[in-house]
């Protein structure tokens with residue numbers, strides 16, 4: 533294969549064969565094709581796009597570029613992916629619900645970067661909890677409890693890691709076939725039969741409009757279907773943070789309240805909706821699936837799975853029964869309402885950036901974070917508030933980042949005289 537010929541082919545808008553994509557992507561992963569040629573090719577893809585077949589082949593080539601998890605012996609496996617949001621602790625609630633429903637979650641999760649959180653960081657709010665399990669233990673735990681969560685192995689879809697880094701510095705990140713193939717390559721390599729996607733749309737999300745979100749969801753569902761998996765996507769609002777807490781320990785607390793059936797409505801409804809998708813993918817009637825999913829939050833069965841899971845990976849299960857003992861930074865500050873009326877907007881991106889400023893997130897991979905800091909929404913969009921009343925409460929450590937966080941939150945808050953129209957959380961479904 534002649535690389536300049538392949539670049540020219542894409543530059544002129546033609547479709548690559550699978551063998552050509554292997555030559556480009558595997559050649560690059562092995563270090564045989566240089567950055568400058570792949571940079572040119574990525575830009576050609578950015579400008580010319582890819583057909584659905586080509587996107588699916590690119591995804592498979594990336595998925596097969598490294599280790600692939602074999603979950604073949606586990607019953608009814610499900611993976612879940614969120615395209616990233618603020619206050620999104622859904623995985624902490626949904627995965628033990630799925631386990632309680634008789635499905636198996638043997639999943640790799642990520643850490644947070646910039647304003648978006650990550651499940652592994654949240655779980656590390658439990659002292660001693662580890663995201664590293666040898667493969668045999670990972671599979672055994674998934675079989676016994678129905679739930680095992682580990683950090684991303686370095687050998688999973690290495691082609692994606694390398695391509696993503698290059699996209700980041702060549703202005704080719706925001707390209708639909710490249711995003712869809714990047715996300716799905718990791719999901720395919722992770723081995724689950726069913727994948728539930730939560731595609732976030734709005735101010736705090738990668739996809740700003742419903743139209744873009746739908747296109748991404750369709751592309752990912754199409755890739756999964758072509759690869760023989762069951763993939764279902766739900767499009768959900770991410771203009772405002774999900775639930776009332778943002779920041780690692782605070783989010784774990786809120787997840788536990790939700791597992792007890794005492795969570796905020798938006799978060800509870802989203803977890804139920806995603807669980808219904810997972811059960812429906814295994815052929816269950818939707819009305820029955822919904823009733824069964826809700827029951828796991830009432831009867832304590834999801835909470836019990838979560839406690840067992842935390843303990844199995846080295847955390848203190850007693851904290852699940854006493855979430856108030858999770859470390860939350862002792863400093864408190866509040867953002868007050870500038871007027872009487874209704875909260876119109878609490879911008880998710882501002883809240884995410886505020887948590888980052890307080891030390892609860894990282895700008896670069898590998899940086900340590902403070903699990904105890906965060907932001908609590910005392911009022912959510914649509915709720916009434918009086919002038920001078922607290923809308924947001926910050927938990928900070930010795931004032932670190934407090935003024936920056938406060939300025940971001942004030943900037944992201946709008947209060948209006950009339951009640952805003954209620955915003956639906958679940959915007960669409962694609963399967």
Ligand code: URA
Pocket residue numbers: 696705710711712714715
């Ligand atoms: N997340 C990914 O994993 N890849 C992308 O390209 C974008 C978001």
